[in-house]
Amino acid sequence: MTRxxxxxxxxAVVLLACGASPPVPEPAxxxxxxxxxxxxxxxxxxxxxxxDALDTALRAxxxxxxxxxxxGVYTGSHVFMRSATVKALGDGVILDAGGEGPVLGVLQRGxxxxxxxxxxxxxxxxxxxxxxxxxxxxVVFVNCTMTGNTxxxxxxxxxFARRGKVVLDGCTVxxxxxxxxxxxxxxxxxxxxxxxxxxxxxxxxHGGGMAVREGAQVEMDGSTVTGNTxxxxxxAQIYIDGSxxxxxxxxxxxxxxxxxxxxxxxxxxxxxxxRE
Amino acid sequence: MGTxxxxxxxxxxxxxxxxxxxxxxxxxxxxxxxxxxxxxxxxDTSVRGDDDFDDTHVRGDDETVExxxxxxxxxxxxxxxTELNLRKGAGIDNESIKLLPKGTVVTRHAKKGxxxxxxxxxxxxxxxxxxxxxxxxxxxxxxxxxxxxEAGDPDPYVYSEVxxxxxxxxxxxxxxxxxxxxxxxxxxxxxxxxxxxxxxxxLMRMIKPxxxxxxxxxxxxxxxxxxxxKDIPIKVDMWMPANDGKLxxxxxxxGLGDLEKAPLWPVILEKAYAQWKxxxxxxxxxxxxxxxxxxxAGADVKNQYVSxxxxxxxxxxxxxxxxxDGQAITAASKSKKTRQFATLEGSDAGPYKVKMRNKGxxxxxxxxxxxxxAPWVFxxxxxxxxxxxxxxxxxxxxxxxxxxxxxxxVDVSLNYPKGHGPADAGDLTLEYDAQYWLSDTPxxxxxxxxIVAGKTDKGIILKNPWGSYHPEExxxxxxxxxxxxxxxxxxxSKDDPSA
Numbered sequence: 001m002t003r004x005x006x007x008x009x010x011x012a013v014v015l016l017a018c019g020a021s022p023p024v025p026e027p028a029x030x031x032x033x034x035x036x037x038x039x040x041x042x043x044x045x046x047x048x049x050x051x052d053a054l055d056t057a058l059r060a061x062x063x064x065x066x067x068x069x070x071x072g073v074y075t076g077s078h079v080f081m082r083s084a085t086v087k088a089l090g091d092g093v094i095l096d097a098g099g100e101g102p103v104l105g106v107l108q109r110g111x112x113x114x115x116x117x118x119x120x121x122x123x124x125x126x127x128x129x130x131x132x133x134x135x136x137x138x139v140v141f142v143n144c145t146m147t148g149n150t151x152x153x154x155x156x157x158x159x160f161a162r163r164g165k166v167v168l169d170g171c172t173v174x175x176x177x178x179x180x181x182x183x184x185x186x187x188x189x190x191x192x193x194x195x196x197x198x199x200x201x202x203x204x205x206h207g208g209g210m211a212v213r214e215g216a217q218v219e220m221d222g223s224t225v226t227g228n229t230x231x232x233x234x235x236a237q238i239y240i241d242g243s244x245x246x247x248x249x250x251x252x253x254x255x256x257x258x259x260x261x262x263x264x265x266x267x268x269x270x271x272x273x274x275r276e
Numbered sequence: 277m278g279t280x281x282x283x284x285x286x287x288x289x290x291x292x293x294x295x296x297x298x299x300x301x302x303x304x305x306x307x308x309x310x311x312x313x314x315x316x317x318x319x320d321t322s323v324r325g326d327d328d329f330d331d332t333h334v335r336g337d338d339e340t341v342e343x344x345x346x347x348x349x350x351x352x353x354x355x356x357x358t359e360l361n362l363r364k365g366a367g368i369d370n371e372s373i374k375l376l377p378k379g380t381v382v383t384r385h386a387k388k389g390x391x392x393x394x395x396x397x398x399x400x401x402x403x404x405x406x407x408x409x410x411x412x413x414x415x416x417x418x419x420x421x422x423x424x425x426e427a428g429d430p431d432p433y434v435y436s437e438v439x440x441x442x443x444x445x446x447x448x449x450x451x452x453x454x455x456x457x458x459x460x461x462x463x464x465x466x467x468x469x470x471x472x473x474x475x476x477x478x479l480m481r482m483i484k485p486x487x488x489x490x491x492x493x494x495x496x497x498x499x500x501x502x503x504x505x506k507d508i509p510i511k512v513d514m515w516m517p518a519n520d521g522k523l524x525x526x527x528x529x530x531g532l533g534d535l536e537k538a539p540l541w542p543v544i545l546e547k548a549y550a551q552w553k554x555x556x557x558x559x560x561x562x563x564x565x566x567x568x569x570x571x572x573a574g575a576d577v578k579n580q581y582v583s584x585x586x587x588x589x590x591x592x593x594x595x596x597x598x599x600x601d602g603q604a605i606t607a608a609s610k611s612k613k614t615r616q617f618a619t620l621e622g623s624d625a626g627p628y629k630v631k632m633r634n635k636g637x638x639x640x641x642x643x644x645x646x647x648x649x650a651p652w653v654f655x656x657x658x659x660x661x662x663x664x665x666x667x668x669x670x671x672x673x674x675x676x677x678x679x680x681x682x683x684x685x686v687d688v689s690l691n692y693p694k695g696h697g698p699a700d701a702g703d704l705t706l707e708y709d710a711q712y713w714l715s716d717t718p719x720x721x722x723x724x725x726x727i728v729a730g731k732t733d734k735g736i737i738l739k740n741p742w743g744s745y746h747p748e749e750x751x752x753x754x755x756x757x758x759x760x761x762x763x764x765x766x767x768x769s770k771d772d773p774s775a
Contacts, residue, residue, distance in 0.1 A: 052586075076583060077581060077583040077584050079584045097583065100583050101581045101582065101583020101584070101760070102581055102583065105580070105581060105584045107578065107580065107584070109503070109576075124610075124760075125581065125760055125761075126564065126608045126760045126761065127564060132579065132581070132761075134564075134566060134567075134577065134578070134579045134763075135578070136502065136503040152611050153562060153608070153611045153723045154562045154563065154564060155562075162564070162567055163499065163503065179561075179562060180561060180562065187567070188499060188567060189498075189499040189500050189501045189502075189503075190501070191501050206561065215498070215500070215501075217501070241554070241558075242554075243552050243553045243554055243558075244349050244551065244552055244553075244554060245498060245508050245552065246498060267554075268554075269349075
């Protein structure tokens with residue numbers, strides 16, 4: 001199930017495109033191409049050499065750029081101020097934050113970022129070691145691996161979002177640590193789609209694999225959340241809790257969520273949890 | 277004080293008259309005016325949480341429903357009567373086990389009619405019994421820990437009814453001080469907003485008295501998917517967590533008798549936030565200062581990690597830009613353990629003591645005598661210090677360590693076997709893994725939120741929501757090492773002349 005962006009989001013995109021320069025059309029979503037070795041025709045820029053080369057390219061890229069990346073270890077945080085697609089040209093494209101901050105930053109309202117075929121590791125943050133998303137923006141991870149990321153102060157060792165939309169499609173999320181949500185923390189007014197993704201081997205205090213709080217909405221299809229551990233209150237795999245005025249909506253379809261007692265902790269009477 | 281007290285009496289009287297009809301033992305409302313007009317009831321000092329019907333066996337046991345309080349969940353409640361019988365069963369025919377004083381915290385576990393089976397805290401260590409619902413008020417959950425009290429846990433707390441005003445002039449960045457709960461993100465957000473004229477307006481606008489100021493409605497902003505905000509009004513009373521005669525959380529340590537001139541907005545806002553989020557316990561699970569600013573002021577918040585900036589100059593420029601823009605700004609420090617060292621004071625066999633403002637890792641403490649006279653001492657992760665046996669009687673050093681998990685005060689006390697103490701206290705070195713201080717000069721606490729109060733050419737000026745240990749100027753290089761990020765809230769009313 002997909003969900004289109006709300007009207008306010010669409011308006012924001014239009015307004016951003018109404019400046020002096022003509023609007024740049026967003027790239028059409030593409031199928032994942034892991035293991036590709038040739039440079040696709042749609043690459044706006046090709047990056048190689050590791051280090052800060054990718055971040056430099058992203059800061060210079062125009063809206064809608066498709067940045068293709070040769071294998072290598074690309075260090076530091078990678079900041080997006082405009083819509084872009086980052087595409088791995090083969091295996092071994094690694095974004096490594098070196099424990100000095102989050103792997104990614106998305107700092108502009110209304111943009112869409114897609115990351116395809118990347119390994120995202122060693123990020124650290126108050127929340128969201130790979131990505132702390134606090135803008136009304138859309139971030140799509142396709143065929144990704146997230147590992148070794150931490151957010152021990154708040155939560156979501158790998159990804160935290162309190163606004164905007166996050167898509168995980170065909171990803172493996174393992175070996176991350178976070179307080180509330182060992183790997184993933186869906187918070188505030190964020191919306192998540194998790195498809196064909198494995199969340200396993202992560203550690204948290206509340207929700208070893210994932211936590212869903214406040215008014216966040218999660219649609220999970222064809223995914224696996226197993227083998228995660230939580231040291232605190234409930235929900236070895238998924239911890240769900242809301243406030244007194246809003247509560248998460250979580251739909252889990254054709255997915256496996258198991259392990260621990262209980263596997264899913266629901267701490268709010270208002271929460272809607274659907275398992276099909 | 278007098279006016280508020282008279283007002284409370286008036287309210288209490290009206291409430292009792294209105295609610296009196298619910299007591300099936302006493303008959304319909306007004307059927308016995310003598311009971312309603314009982315002389316003691318006219319005198320607030322003699323009201324003991326009783327009904328106004330039969331003084332011979334009822335102390336707070338009439339059968340009227342508790343008043344609803346908005347946005348509350350959980351089991352915690354406070355005794356609002358001067359004294360309230362805790363009974364063996366649900367009904368006034370059951371024997372009284374204890375008289376619970378006003379302010380006692382109870383947790384509700386079962387309900388039978390209008391009676392609640394409760395555990396009493398505030399020093400009663402979970403004593404079980406039944407109370408009538410009319411004389412307790414629901415309060416935000418705050419887990420009592422008297423049954424499992426360990427070294428370092430706070431003393432039993434009560435809910436105290438506070439009298440005062442939310443504002444005395446404009447709010448300021450230092451009005452709110454964090455208490456013994458992990459909500460630095462919220463207190464820092466309050467301080468950052470209060471540091472800006474537009475934020476002050478937001479704070480003063482969001483807290484509205486309900487009639488005689490014995491309760492307030494606090495209006496938060498809840499963001500919906502897509503970035504729009506919805507008003508969330510939360511009604512709070514003025515019963516606040518306290519222990520040892522002082523406020524326990526925001527306005528930490530402020531004496532209850534010293535609130536006449538204190539701005540109470542931080543405790544009102546904190547309590548409302550706790551109610552909204554599901555209790556003080558929920559606040560203790562942590563949060564983001566940016567999220568809190570957004571929920572208080574409906575502000576668009578941009579959280580920027582220091583790793584997004586390649587140079588110190590770029591970082592300072594970005595902070596300066598946010599300041600120039602009139603944004604409310606917070607900063608979040610990293611979570612890191614550091615090895616800390618300290619000396620102890622004492623003589624001979626002891627006790628040797630030291631107290632430090634910090635929080636330590638259980639199992640990481642040791643005390644070494646540099647001269648080698650006293651035995652090496654270590655902690656066993658259970659709050660106890662010990663050593664290997666020494667001397668003919670195979671005696672051990674003994675002591676205690678409070679890891680400061682709740683109080684943020686490491687407290688060590690140590691005794692050596694007679695004749696095996698150090699030659700001089702200065703020979704002893706205590707070391708342990710501290711969870712908090714990332715830097716000694718200036719003092720920067722880890723896993724903490726700060727208020728950004730300004731910037732200089734070389735650094736960023738920070739205030740600590742504790743109300744003390746302000747780092748003041750933090751050089752940009754150190755800020756990059758010790759902090760994750762800063763969050764700037766674009767306040768909606770800054771350009772609104774009508775605000």
